[in-house]
Amino acid sequence: MRSLHVSVSDFNLLDPETLECPYPLYEALHAEAPVHTAPELGVTIVSSYELLQEVVHDPDTYSSAVPTSGGNLPRGRANADDEEIVQLRRTFDRANVPTLLAADPPHHARYRSLVNKALAPRRVMGMEGYVREIVTGLIDGFIDEGKVNFTKRFADELPMAVIADQIGVPRSDLKEFKRRADFAIGGIERSIPPEEERAILQAGIELQEFFLERAEERRREPQDDILTTLATAELETDEGSRPLNDAEILSILQQLQVAGKETTAHLIGSAMLLFIEHPEQLRAVQADPSLIMNMAEEALRIESPVRALFRTATRPVTLGGVDLAEGTRIMLLYAAANRDECTFEDAAQFDVRRENAPRHVAFSAGPHYCIGAALARLELQVAFEEVLGRMTNFRLDPDYPRPSHVPSFILRGLNDLHIRFDRV
Numbered sequence: 001m002r003s004l005h006v007s008v009s010d011f012n013l014l015d016p017e018t019l020e021c022p023y024p025l026y027e028a029l030h031a032e033a034p035v036h037t038a039p040e041l042g043v044t045i046v047s048s049y050e051l052l053q054e055v056v057h058d059p060d061t062y063s064s065a066v067p068t069s070g071g072n073l074p075r076g077r078a079n080a081d082d083e084e085i086v087q088l089r090r091t092f093d094r095a096n097v098p099t100l101l102a103a104d105p106p107h108h109a110r111y112r113s114l115v116n117k118a119l120a121p122r123r124v125m126g127m128e129g130y131v132r133e134i135v136t137g138l139i140d141g142f143i144d145e146g147k148v149n150f151t152k153r154f155a156d157e158l159p160m161a162v163i164a165d166q167i168g169v170p171r172s173d174l175k176e177f178k179r180r181a182d183f184a185i186g187g188i189e190r191s192i193p194p195e196e197e198r199a200i201l202q203a204g205i206e207l208q209e210f211f212l213e214r215a216e217e218r219r220r221e222p223q224d225d226i227l228t229t230l231a232t233a234e235l236e237t238d239e240g241s242r243p244l245n246d247a248e249i250l251s252i253l254q255q256l257q258v259a260g261k262e263t264t265a266h267l268i269g270s271a272m273l274l275f276i277e278h279p280e281q282l283r284a285v286q287a288d289p290s291l292i293m294n295m296a297e298e299a300l301r302i303e304s305p306v307r308a309l310f311r312t313a314t315r316p317v318t319l320g321g322v323d324l325a326e327g328t329r330i331m332l333l334y335a336a337a338n339r340d341e342c343t344f345e346d347a348a349q350f351d352v353r354r355e356n357a358p359r360h361v362a363f364s365a366g367p368h369y370c371i372g373a374a375l376a377r378l379e380l381q382v383a384f385e386e387v388l389g390r391m392t393n394f395r396l397d398p399d400y401p402r403p404s405h406v407p408s409f410i411l412r413g414l415n416d417l418h419i420r421f422d423r424v
Helices: 017-018 023-032 049-056 083-095 108-115 121-125 128-142 149-157 157-167 172-187 196-219 226-232 246-277 278-286 289-300 373-390
Strands: 035-038 043-046 146-151 234-237 242-243 308-313 317-319 320-322 329-333 393-394 418-423
Touching: 043 049, 049 317, 049 329, 083 196, 083 246, 108 226, 108 234, 108 246, 121 373, 128 149, 128 373, 146 149, 149 157, 149 246, 157 172, 157 226, 157 246, 157 373, 172 196, 196 226, 196 246, 226 246, 242 308, 242 320, 246 278, 246 289, 246 393, 278 289, 278 373, 289 373, 373 393
Parallel strands: 043 329
Antiparallel strands: 035 043, 146 418, 234 242, 308 329, 317 320, 393 418
């Protein structure tokens, strides 16, 4: 049921209250303006399921070769007068080359093919035992306590360990890798004070140097990991084949880091909160664990970890009855499309038995369908098989405030999720 007397004009996309609870905005967009031009943000928002599908399947008209943030949205670039920060930015920005997310066919496919084999569904299926070992070890670390910060000690740790292994980070370096990675991601979407941006950029540069050092090691001693694939690959170009350069390697690794760690971590935390808020759905899955896979699809639909990404119109075009000029920046609001009543009946309801839950676009669609989708699904499946098999009676920990979300217009996830539980 849609909210009464609510208009798109009542919302500011970047207002903290809207970021925390964006669902009334999504309803207003669906009802009033599935293609909504927001001049103050410099973007046109696409929120309907069918129109979003039209855009993602037409890369010739709607290009991905644009900055991730797009438009006039914040980019954490306020400290332009600080010469040290400007220089650090130049160094860090060496990885800002179009490879996966910000490339169009056929160039996108050339880069994508380099990591396709490592993350292909068949190979991922063979990783189940290895992922279960990580999950079991994490649960062993807190199960006797009867309470845990579920995001920090479980949801964050699982995908970080998995993606670090796939990239090629030695277990001995995992703690330091996580520290740098968490810090480097911290300033993606907000204006930040100089001292914080300086520290974030330095952490990011250190992480880049770490990757390049490991890449050089892989050229001397190849291993079965993505980093070896990238370090030794030959990229097919119009002029012939050539090795990847440092900027391309860093670009791909940084995207895999965010996609493989941040989004999966957010999804695991959000799924647990959904269970706490909908105990009848939890009981259904506990009674029939075969529902875990469909629960994963429903969690992806209703709490899409990637809320939005961007395209640019390459020519004048009419979308949903709205004329768009060449160069129009388009915000694809995946999270809103996944709550479109025209596709998902009672879209605001979390239903682990929803038959069309897999139709969600949480992993996008078309040429840019998420390359790590199979791995994310495996991690969520194994995580909740083990969690629900060993724990029950999940509830929020009254010693902490209610959980809040990261104030992001791109990512959707919890800052912390303090819970209590009983052992099975």
